Amino acid sequence: MSSLDGAVVEQVVLLTPDGTPCGVADKASVHGEVTPYHLAFSCYVFDRDGRLLVTRRALDKPTWPGVWTNSCCGHPGPGEDPAAAVVRRLDQELGITAEDLTLALPDFSYRASFRGVEEYELCPVFLARSDAAPVPDPSEVADAVWRSWDDFVAAATAPESQISPWAQEQVRALIAGGHVETFLGRSRED
Template sequence: METSSPFVVLVDDSDAVTGIMEKMEAHRKGLLHRAFSVFIFNAKGDMLLQQRATNKYHSAGLWTNACCSHPAPDEPVEDAAGRRLQEEMGFTTPLVKAFSFIYKTEFDNGLTEHEFDHVLIGEYGGSVTPAPSEVKDYCFLGIEEIEKAILSHPQRFTTWFHVAFPRVVEWRKSQHAEQPHVD
C-alpha cells in the first residue's frame, strides 16, 4: 500500500526548498522537485531491478532501479527512501546517500518529471516481496548484463535509470577502490 504524500517539495538547482505543491500539478507544470532513487546490490554485486507496474501514471511497465519516489514535506530523504523501499519491495536495509543529479523528461501523457534526484545505495541478500500495485516483476542482474540490455533495448528502461545507472556503477567502483586490499 502506497503511503506517499500527494505533495512534493519544490526546490532550486541547489536543492533549497522553494515551496510545496500537489504532486500531479508539479508534474503537469514541469517544476523542479525533490525525489530519490534507491539502488540495491546483493553480495555478488548484482543489482536489484524492478519492472514498474502497468498502472503507473508514467513509465508503466519499464525496468528501473529498486525504488524511487518523492519525500513528503518535512520528511528527510533518507527516511522516505527507507519507507518506500519497504512499501514497494517488502524489505529494509541500511542506505548510503551517494550523489544527486537533476534531470527533466517529458512524457507522452503531458506530464514532465523535473527532479532533483538523491541517489541512495544499499546491499541486501534476503527475500524480496514486492507490492503488486507498484511492481510488475523484479530480478537481480549483473552490471554487464544490464549494460547489454540497455544497449539492445534502451526503450525498456526509465529515463532516470539511463542517467543514474552509469554514475552508480562509477560510484561503486570508487567505493571499492578506497577499501584496503588484504592478501
C-alpha cells in the first residue's frame, strides 16, 4: 500500500504469464474491461463443526457486487506474503483470526468477466479455521453465514450457479484434490 496525501492507495502485484512479479499498479486502476494478470488469494474458513463461512460481497463493490462467494478474497500488497495477506484481510473484512492456515491450491488461476469488469488472477487458495462470530466490514461484505460444505458445493456446482465464478472453479479443484476432506480430517466416504 502506498500513501498519497495521507490517503492509503492499495496496490496489486502485476505478473508475467508464468506468474513472475513484474510490477505494481493501484488496485482501483487495475480492474476494468481488460485486466492485467495479477496476484490475489482466496480463503475458505471452516468452524469446528466443519461449516464454511460464506460471504456476500458488498453491493457497491466494482467487481461482482452482491455475489455470494467463499469466505474472503483479496490481493497481497507488494512484497507481502499471500498467507500474511489472508490473515490481514480476514481481520479487516470479517474481524476474525485465522487458525491452521493451509495452502491448498498454490497455482490456481482464473479469468472471468461480469458487467464489463474482468478478473484475471493467479489466486492461491487457502483453508483456515475459526470459531469466531464474523463482524463484516459493510464496505466489503454485505452478509456472512455459516453453511455446510456440502450445501456450498451443491450451490457452486449447480448448472445455473449464482456463486462467484472463481469459487465455482475452486470448489471443483478442492473436491478433485480431496483438500477439504483432508483439512477437516474426514474421509471422502464420510
